[in-house]
Amino acid sequence: xxxxxxxxxxxxxxxxxxxxxxxxxxxxxxxxxxxxxxxxxxxxxxxxxxxxxxxxxxxxxxxxxxxxxxxxxxxxxxxxxxxxxxxxxxxxxxxxxxxxxxxxxxxxxxxxxxxxxxxxxxxxxxxxxxxxxxxxxxxxxxxxxxxxxxxxxxxxxxxxxxxxxxxxxxxxxxxxxxxxxxxxxxxxxxxxxxxxxxxxxxxxxxxxxxxxxxxxxxxxxxxxxxxxxxxxxxxxxxxxxxxxxxxxxxxxxxxxxxxxxxxxxxxxxxxxxxxxxxxxxxxxxxxxxxxxxxxxxxxxxxxxxxxxxxxxxxxxxxxxxxxxxxxxxxxxxxxxxxxxxxxxxxxxxxxxxxxxxxxxxxxxxxxxxxxxxxxxxxxxxxxxxxxxxxxxxxxxxxxxxxxxxxxxxxxxxxxxxxxxxxxxxxxxxxxxxxxxxxxxxxxxxxxxxxxxxxxxxxxxxxxxxxxxxxxxxxxxxxxxxxxxxxxxxxxxxxxxxxxxxxxxxxx
Numbered sequence: 001x002x003x004x005x006x007x008x009x010x011x012x013x014x015x016x017x018x019x020x021x022x023x024x025x026x027x028x029x030x031x032x033x034x035x036x037x038x039x040x041x042x043x044x045x046x047x048x049x050x051x052x053x054x055x056x057x058x059x060x061x062x063x064x065x066x067x068x069x070x071x072x073x074x075x076x077x078x079x080x081x082x083x084x085x086x087x088x089x090x091x092x093x094x095x096x097x098x099x100x101x102x103x104x105x106x107x108x109x110x111x112x113x114x115x116x117x118x119x120x121x122x123x124x125x126x127x128x129x130x131x132x133x134x135x136x137x138x139x140x141x142x143x144x145x146x147x148x149x150x151x152x153x154x155x156x157x158x159x160x161x162x163x164x165x166x167x168x169x170x171x172x173x174x175x176x177x178x179x180x181x182x183x184x185x186x187x188x189x190x191x192x193x194x195x196x197x198x199x200x201x202x203x204x205x206x207x208x209x210x211x212x213x214x215x216x217x218x219x220x221x222x223x224x225x226x227x228x229x230x231x232x233x234x235x236x237x238x239x240x241x242x243x244x245x246x247x248x249x250x251x252x253x254x255x256x257x258x259x260x261x262x263x264x265x266x267x268x269x270x271x272x273x274x275x276x277x278x279x280x281x282x283x284x285x286x287x288x289x290x291x292x293x294x295x296x297x298x299x300x301x302x303x304x305x306x307x308x309x310x311x312x313x314x315x316x317x318x319x320x321x322x323x324x325x326x327x328x329x330x331x332x333x334x335x336x337x338x339x340x341x342x343x344x345x346x347x348x349x350x351x352x353x354x355x356x357x358x359x360x361x362x363x364x365x366x367x368x369x370x371x372x373x374x375x376x377x378x379x380x381x382x383x384x385x386x387x388x389x390x391x392x393x394x395x396x397x398x399x400x401x402x403x404x405x406x407x408x409x410x411x412x413x414x415x416x417x418x419x420x421x422x423x424x425x426x427x428x429x430x431x432x433x434x435x436x437x438x439x440x441x442x443x444x445x446x447x448x449x450x451x452x453x454x455x456x457x458x459x460x461x462x463x464x465x466x467x468x469x470x471x472x473x474x475x476x477x478x479x480x481x482x483x484x485x486x487x488x489x490x491x492x493x494x495x496x497x498x499x500x501x502x503x504x505x506x507x
Contacts, residue, residue, distance in 0.1 A: 010113040015076035015144065017056070018126040019047075019104045020065030022135035030098065038100055039064075046086035047102075054079035059118050065102070065130075069118060073108055073147035077176065080104045080138045081154055088136060104138040105129025108147065125171055128164035132173070142172035142338030146374050149340070172338040197288070199329055199342060201264040203240040204228045206249040207281075210273040220272045221246075223281070223313060227268070230318040233423065233452045234325070236342070236380060240264060259288025266294075266325065277303045281313055285324055295324045319456055323353045341378045344371035348384050356391050364388050382415035383424040390431045408432065423452035430461055441465045 021027065027035040043066075051058060051068055054075035059067045070076035084102065091099045107129060109122010129139040140148070145156060155177045161170035204227050209220045225242050232239040240262050248258065255267045270283035278300060285295040297320060299313055330350035333343035348367030351360045365388045371381035389408035409432050415425040430444035445462035448455050463475035 011110055012113055013108065013110050014118070014122070015070040015073040015106060015108050016111065016118070016123050016126040017051075017068040017070065017076050017080060017104060017106050018065070018123070018130040019068070019080075019102045020062065020130060022101045022103050024064035027098065027100065034098075035100070042087055042090060042100060046083045046090060050079045050083035050086065053082070060116055067118070067123070067126075069111075073106070073144045074151050076106050077138070077140065077144065077148050077152050077154070080106060081152070081176065084136055084138060101135035103130050103133040103135055105131070105133055105140070106138065106144050107141045108143040121167070125164065125167060128162075128167060128171070129173065132162065133175075138176040140174050140176055142174065142340065145172075145174045146338075146340055149375075197259070197263050197265040198238045199265065199332075199346075200234065200236050200325055201238040201240075202231060202266040202268060202325065203245050203258065203262050203264050203288075204231065204242075205253060205255075205258070205267055205269045206246055207269075207283075208271040210271050211275075213274065216272065216274055223270075223272065226311075226314045227317055230314055230453070231268075231321060233318075234322050237325070238264070254291075255286050255288055256291045264288055266328070268321065274303070279303055283317055285321060285328075287328070294328055295320075315453075326350050326353060341371040341375035341381060344368070344374070345378065345380045345384060348381070348388075352384075352387070352391075361388055361392055365392075377414075377418055379415045379419040379422055379425065382411045382418075383422060383428055386411040386415065386428040387424060387431075390428060405432070405435065421451055423448050423455055423458075426451060427455060427458050427461070430458065434461055434465060438465045438468050442469075 021039060024035075047066075048058070054070065055072070056068050056070040056075065056079055059069050068076075068079075070079070084104065087100070087102060091101070105126045105128065107122050107126040109120055109125065111118040111120040111122050125141060129141060133139040139159070140156075149156070157175040157177065159173040159175055162173045163170050204224055207220050207224050209216050224245070228239055228242050228245065231237060244262065253269070255269070258267060259265070265288055267286045267288045268283060269286060270281060273280045273282075279302075281299040281301070283297050283299075284293050286292065287294055297317070299316070301313070326346050326349045329343075329346040333339050333347050339347070344367045348364040348371070351364040351367065354360050365385060368381045368385035368388060371378055372385065375381070386408040389404040389411070392404055408428065412425055412428045412432065415422055416429065419425065426444055426448035430441045430448060433441035433444055442462055442465045445458040445465070448458040449462075452458075466472065466474050
């Protein structure tokens with residue numbers, strides 16, 4: 001006897017929107033008929049039109065809320081922002097204790113579909129996200145965030161990983177806030193007054209003059225100002241302007257308070273002290289949320305031409321800080337179960353900054369590739385993967401030299417078509433030309449240095465290219481500029497010999 005096949009279960013990938021009325025039981029207890037009438041009116045005037053306009057459908061009503069399904073995460077978020085804004089407009093004149101406000105959660109998931117319901121973990125997560133949203137607010141999962149970033153004109157606040165009941169893994173969560181006043185959202189368990197600080201956001205606090213000599217103030221302020229300018233050239237960085245930073249000059253500073261006021265993740269503070277013919281500069285990178293010191297450096301230099309000395313100090317600080325800030329962001333990203341493209345880029349660059357060893361190159365390429373899978377037009381990741389492929393080919397650690405060179409050139413071309421002023425992409429193009437056209441290599445190195453004067457590798461490649469062209473006498477200045485950064489690689493190799501680290505020695 002032939003058995004009947006079991007009925008096929010219908011599944012599909014959907015953006016799921018869960019919503020309910022904040023304080024519904026209290027509102028109904030206060031006035032059942034009025035609450036029911038107002039909710040019905042808001043659903044008909046604000047919610048249903050927005051969902052229909054953005055190709056969604058209401059799967060079911062839950063008495064005090066509803067479950068909706070969309071074919072697109074972008075459309076789901078747009079619909080939610082639209083009806084939340086409209087509800088606020090319609091209820092703004094009402095007393096707060098009788099005002100109806102929806103909480104919304106949005107997730108992407110592979111769901112089981114029935115005629116009048118949908119099921120699955122994706123639905124459960126959307127409901128949990130709704131439960132932590134502020135009244136009038138929207139919370140989304142990282143999977144939604146990755147799809148809508150740059151496509152929906154709203155701001156997002158990273159709420160970190162959230163642990164939800166009956167969900168085995170933490171869910172990286174973001175709050176959605178409209179750019180219009182009054183429409184920003186917060187989470188009940190974390191209520192900052194502003195959106196979370198952007199990644200790579202920093203303030204250079206005015207360095208302190210410890211010399212007791214007012215004549216040194218100009219030099220000290222110059223270090224602060226020039227460092228502010230140079231750090232702003234770091235790709236993706238947000239550096240507080242000098243005029244704002246100098247309002248803290250001469251004041252007793254609580255870095256955590258400054259971080260909250262300026263909404264930055266990091267603060268750089270330092271001091272300058274002169275003794276006889278020597279100058280000592282101390283600098284510290286601080287986590288502005290915790291006050292924890294992440295990195296510190298001391299420079300002891302003989303007095304010379306003050307402008308040359310200032311340039312040297314700033315160049316060394318800027319190069320070191322670039323690597324330290326990326327390392328700090330990479331450490332943050334390591335704790336995320338759902339890293340976005342920028343998280344992955346930072347992790348890739350952090351690997352490269354440890355040294356161009358075969359294992360570091362392989363790991364970095366993996367991170368850049370994952371970043372590009374999420375965002376194929378991520379310029380930083382395109383430049384990163386080009387840098388890796390060129391480094392692999394240049395160090396002869398791969399067998400497919402020509403294929404890597406071709407792939408690197410394609411990535412660089414795409415990156416520069418999206419961002420012609422990207423310093424690392426310009427440097428990668430110079431590296432391609434170092435093999436095919438040395439004169440063009442020099443021109444591109446100059447272009448890269450015009451965009452970032454502290455790009456040590458550009459000095460190194462320009463010096464090598466000039467040597468090939470018989471202009472070796474011009475290379476010393478480029479080598480001196482490059483040594484400040486490459487000296488660290490030499491130090492790592494010495495340490496590798498002491499610890500017998502074969503992978504480091506392979507570099």
